[in-house]
Amino acid sequence: MKxxxxxxxxxxxxxxxxxxxxxxxxxAFEQIRGGLFNRxxxxxxxxxxxxxxxxxxxxxxxxxxxMPDAGISVGLLEYGTNRDVTIWxxxxxxxxxxAAGLLRNTRGFGTDLHSLETEALxxxxxxxxxxxxxxxxxxxxGEGQLxxxxxxxxxxxxxxxxxxxxxxSYATRRFSETCHADGRDTPVFVNTYWQGSDGDLWQxxxxxxxxxxxxNLERVIN
Amino acid sequence: xxxxxxxGGIAKPAIAAVTVLLGGLFGSVAQADIIGTPVSGPRxxxxxxxxxxxxxxxSAEVMPDGEFSTTISHFGGITRNTLxxxxxxxxxxxxxxxxxxxxxxxxxxxxxxxSFDLRYQLLQQQEGGWWPSVxxxxxxxxxxxxxxxxxxxxxRSFGDTLTVTGGVGWGRLGSYNSFGAPFSNVRPSFVPxxxxxxxxxxxxxxxxxxxxxxxxxxxxxxxxxxxxxxSDAYRTETAQGVFERRSPWNFGIEYQVxxxxxxxxxxxxxxxxxxxxxxxxNPSRPVTPVSNRPVPxxxxxxxxxxxxxxxxxxxWVENPRARPALGERLREALEAEGxxxxxxxxxxxxxxIRIENTRxxxxxxxxxxxxxxMAEILPPSVETFHITLLDxxxxxxxxxxxxxxMEALEQEPNAIEALQAVAGLRAAQPTEAEDLVDGMFPRFxxxxxxxxxxxxxxxxxxxxxxxxxxxxxSYEFHPGWRIDGALTQRLAGNLxxxxxxxxxxxxxxxxxxxxxxxxxxxxxxxxxxxxxxLGNDLYGRVTVGYLxxxxxxxxxxxxxxxxxxxxxxGAEINYARQRDYxxxxxxxxxxxxxxxxxxxxDMANGYHVQIDAGRYLAGDWGAxxxxxxxxxxxxxxxxxxxLTDVSTEDxxxxxxxxxxxxxxxxxxxxxxxxxQSVGTTIRPITRDGGARLGVPDRLYERVRDGHLGxxxxxxxxxxx
Numbered sequence: 001m002k003x004x005x006x007x008x009x010x011x012x013x014x015x016x017x018x019x020x021x022x023x024x025x026x027x028a029f030e031q032i033r034g035g036l037f038n039r040x041x042x043x044x045x046x047x048x049x050x051x052x053x054x055x056x057x058x059x060x061x062x063x064x065x066x067m068p069d070a071g072i073s074v075g076l077l078e079y080g081t082n083r084d085v086t087i088w089x090x091x092x093x094x095x096x097x098x099a100a101g102l103l104r105n106t107r108g109f110g111t112d113l114h115s116l117e118t119e120a121l122x123x124x125x126x127x128x129x130x131x132x133x134x135x136x137x138x139x140x141x142g143e144g145q146l147x148x149x150x151x152x153x154x155x156x157x158x159x160x161x162x163x164x165x166x167x168x169s170y171a172t173r174r175f176s177e178t179c180h181a182d183g184r185d186t187p188v189f190v191n192t193y194w195q196g197s198d199g200d201l202w203q204x205x206x207x208x209x210x211x212x213x214x215x216n217l218e219r220v221i222n
Numbered sequence: 223x224x225x226x227x228x229x230g231g232i233a234k235p236a237i238a239a240v241t242v243l244l245g246g247l248f249g250s251v252a253q254a255d256i257i258g259t260p261v262s263g264p265r266x267x268x269x270x271x272x273x274x275x276x277x278x279x280x281s282a283e284v285m286p287d288g289e290f291s292t293t294i295s296h297f298g299g300i301t302r303n304t305l306x307x308x309x310x311x312x313x314x315x316x317x318x319x320x321x322x323x324x325x326x327x328x329x330x331x332x333x334x335x336x337s338f339d340l341r342y343q344l345l346q347q348q349e350g351g352w353w354p355s356v357x358x359x360x361x362x363x364x365x366x367x368x369x370x371x372x373x374x375x376x377x378r379s380f381g382d383t384l385t386v387t388g389g390v391g392w393g394r395l396g397s398y399n400s401f402g403a404p405f406s407n408v409r410p411s412f413v414p415x416x417x418x419x420x421x422x423x424x425x426x427x428x429x430x431x432x433x434x435x436x437x438x439x440x441x442x443x444x445x446x447x448x449x450x451x452x453s454d455a456y457r458t459e460t461a462q463g464v465f466e467r468r469s470p471w472n473f474g475i476e477y478q479v480x481x482x483x484x485x486x487x488x489x490x491x492x493x494x495x496x497x498x499x500x501x502x503x504n505p506s507r508p509v510t511p512v513s514n515r516p517v518p519x520x521x522x523x524x525x526x527x528x529x530x531x532x533x534x535x536x537x538w539v540e541n542p543r544a545r546p547a548l549g550e551r552l553r554e555a556l557e558a559e560g561x562x563x564x565x566x567x568x569x570x571x572x573x574x575i576r577i578e579n580t581r582x583x584x585x586x587x588x589x590x591x592x593x594x595x596m597a598e599i600l601p602p603s604v605e606t607f608h609i610t611l612l613d614x615x616x617x618x619x620x621x622x623x624x625x626x627x628m629e630a631l632e633q634e635p636n637a638i639e640a641l642q643a644v645a646g647l648r649a650a651q652p653t654e655a656e657d658l659v660d661g662m663f664p665r666f667x668x669x670x671x672x673x674x675x676x677x678x679x680x681x682x683x684x685x686x687x688x689x690x691x692x693x694x695x696s697y698e699f700h701p702g703w704r705i706d707g708a709l710t711q712r713l714a715g716n717l718x719x720x721x722x723x724x725x726x727x728x729x730x731x732x733x734x735x736x737x738x739x740x741x742x743x744x745x746x747x748x749x750x751x752x753x754x755x756l757g758n759d760l761y762g763r764v765t766v767g768y769l770x771x772x773x774x775x776x777x778x779x780x781x782x783x784x785x786x787x788x789x790x791x792g793a794e795i796n797y798a799r800q801r802d803y804x805x806x807x808x809x810x811x812x813x814x815x816x817x818x819x820x821x822x823x824d825m826a827n828g829y830h831v832q833i834d835a836g837r838y839l840a841g842d843w844g845a846x847x848x849x850x851x852x853x854x855x856x857x858x859x860x861x862x863x864x865l866t867d868v869s870t871e872d873x874x875x876x877x878x879x880x881x882x883x884x885x886x887x888x889x890x891x892x893x894x895x896x897x898q899s900v901g902t903t904i905r906p907i908t909r910d911g912g913a914r915l916g917v918p919d920r921l922y923e924r925v926r927d928g929h930l931g932x933x934x935x936x937x938x939x940x941x942x
Contacts, residue, residue, distance in 0.1 A: 095520060
């Protein structure tokens with residue numbers, strides 16, 4: 001009986017056949033095992049320094065993304081561009097897309113930011129003046145349905161500030177952006193942008209959807 | 223290997239999944255919308271009947287749309303197990319299996335009963351409005367059941383914490399402190415042991431009526447306190463001494479453990495302590511959150527033709543080795559995405575691939591991933607992609623995408639809608655032999671997996687279950703020409719204890735327990751089949767062999783369904799012969815010609831209706847009506863009923879065949895891509911009237927999967 005039970009357990013968890021590697025049972029087993037036994041395996045943190053980046057031969061720009069609510073801290077390298085959009089990719093293949101430093105989408109970070117429009121915000125930041133505009137937020141729900149919600153935003157310049165990116169200081173202008181949705185008293189998010197003299201963002205704190213929360217983005221140029 | 227340079231990473235979603243499965247104590251309990259706004263107002267909760275309500279009384283609240291809940295409640299020797307489904311935002315249905323200890327009715331000391339409820343919310347309280355919600359409900363409405371009762375109830379919530387409910391009940395719910403019979407004095411009384419099963423519209427809202435009501439207070443997200451006044455006198459139960467009813471007042475305290483689990487403890491009828499455990503799921507609330515994993519690489523963008531004109535040349539088609547080499551690279555890359563490349567046809571400017579999707583629940587996701595693979599591998603001159611979906615060799619549909627559209631849209635916020643607008647879908651042509659991947663056929667495939675078989679509602683054992691292993695294998699000579707087989711070996715279980723019941727009809731299904739008693743290797747299926755597209759939106763199938771556990775024979779089917787149609791029509795004719803109980807290769811001497819004409823309609827909004835009219839296994843003539851709700855992520859919940867020319871007396875208990883069914887994609891639990899799903903069909907009772915032959919690989923679901931309605935529903939997955 002013991003052997004039968006052992007066999008059952010094995011089959012129940014793995015199953016086998018030509019597609020055993022793709023078996024959902026195997027995946028579920030891996031997941032449960034990971035959840036039960038690897039609790040100490042906290043997600044690794046981005047701890048590189050300018051020196052260690054140079055030592056590793058990384059001269060291209062690095063985008064450091066930290067999402068405290070989701071326990072994410074990761075460095076991404078520029079992977080490619082598609083028109084005005086830059087796609088940044090982590091070593092494990094997850095991507096973040098930005099346009100002029102503004103967050104467009106994430107892929108592979110759990111309940112991803114599907115998309116958030118950036119054009120109107122980009123125009124307002126370029127002009128550097130207080131502005132009001134709208135941005136469309138799109139998300140897929142748990143059923144797999146696409147929803148779009150229009151957010152009504154205002155941008156406020158908040159003066160000069162010096163920011164520190166991995167030990168190097170940059171003079172920036174700080175902007176604050178508050179976005180509301182219809183029928184909701186509290187803002188959906190309040191983002192902050194630190195814009196360099198060339199107009200590019202050195203640092204920002206941008207909302208990445210209700211699940212991921214805020215993402216702190218830093219542009220590292222070595 | 224990350225080396226010394228730690229670039230960080232992200233946590234696995236595993237812990238969240240385990241937390242939900244094991245009922246973690248600290249998870250969030252709040253419901254929120256797509257931008258994280260919490261749902262306002264008190265949370266609707268489930269009562270002892272497993273429907274939205276107070277303790278033993280209903281309320282006018284509704285559960286969130288699509289909510290699927292199971293409750294187990296117990297007090298005073300009465301246990302109720304209820305499965306409820308919020309069919310639409312206002313309509314809900316429940317199926318209940320209850321046991322009353324010591325009721326001593328119809329010769330059973332413990333009385334088991336199955337019942338169905340329906341409830342409709344007529345009026346919904348609006349934010350800032352004065353009117354309360356109002357609902358009308360039918361409890362145990364099929365048959366003169368023990369729980370039969372009807373009600374009209376109003377509930378009004380105040381702020382986020384308080385709900386006040388009051389209503390009028392009839393039947394069981396009008397039995398205590400009645401104020402009279404407003405509509406009619408005549409109400410048939412409950413007859414224990416009656417065959418039941420007939421819709422008892424002649425008793426609805428008749429007889430004595432009484433008031434009930436209560437207050438529910440939710441001081442925090444997790445805690446609830448309830449006081450109610452019950453209008454149920456529990457006449458039958460108290461007469462038999464099941465419990466003593468001393469008071470109409472019930473009190474309860476409830477705790478929301480996590481989003482799914484709610485527990486309650488109660489003091490009922492002045493004499494009994496009760497408990498209630500409610501476990502709620504929602505198709506739109508996966509156990510593991512939906513993710514893009516494994517992440518598709520960003521779409522490969524072609525170089526600028528102005529800067530690299532030589533890369534855009536179409537000369538590669540002249541090279542005799544180019545096509546096979548590209549085909550092999552496509553095959554490998556598609557395999558990594560769980561797509562089997564069956565055939566391909568590469569031209570200078572257009573390319574077609576023919577694939578079988580073995581990985582993704584959503585066809586649109588399989589199509590999107592395949593298109594990315596084409597963009598990765600095919601030379602820049604190829605501008606038009608055709609992707610044809612095959613199901614076990616049956617060519618279903620062809621999606622056409624322009625590569626430049628994909629490139630232009632991938633990073634756009636409206637990528638999903640915009641690509642949908644420029645994608646084309648048409649019915650597929652049959653696969654041509656010259657396009658087949660070399661060495662692909664014949665194909666052999668096998669798997670060894672565990673299986674379970676269950677039987678419910680046996681009076682001695684409410685759940686009987688067998689566990690075993692199933693060895694499945696298939697051999698495909700040529701696309702659509704197949705041999706499929708499955709052998710099972712039972713390893714453990716108690717299904718052999720299932721009882722057979724006598725029948726006035728040929729025992730076409732009541733003999734099922736006899737098949738469960740055999741312990742050796744069983745031939746569950748062994749068929750030779752061919753399915754193909756016949757052109758003009760017609761599809762055909764012929765199957766011969768051992769079709770299912772109990773029957774073997776010959777089956778032929780014809781289906782008409784245009785690729786963009788909501789309507790499909792089908793016809794199927796079979797000769798079926800009953801198999802030996804040992805499920806070997808032998809047959810018994812019962813044979814029947816059975817078949818149906820079918821109409822299928824996709825109502826959009828996820829509802830699907832099917833009508834099958836024809837001759838059933840026992841030789842009876844009639845029709846089956848099925849209604850299913852299907853969610854975009856593959857969840858299905860449905861109900862069916864069959865009426866035939868068999869009289870209710872000849873049919874026996876239950877009067878006619880009916881049941882509910884559900885199916886849940888494994889992806890919903892694991893977050894990992896998979897085509898598999900788990901589910902079951904629950905019949906209150908299995909009899910011989912209205913029994914349909916089980917034919918594997920019927921055409922409709924196979925064809926519909928790749929057609930416009932379904933692909934549209936799942937289109938949001940195309941970039942995933």
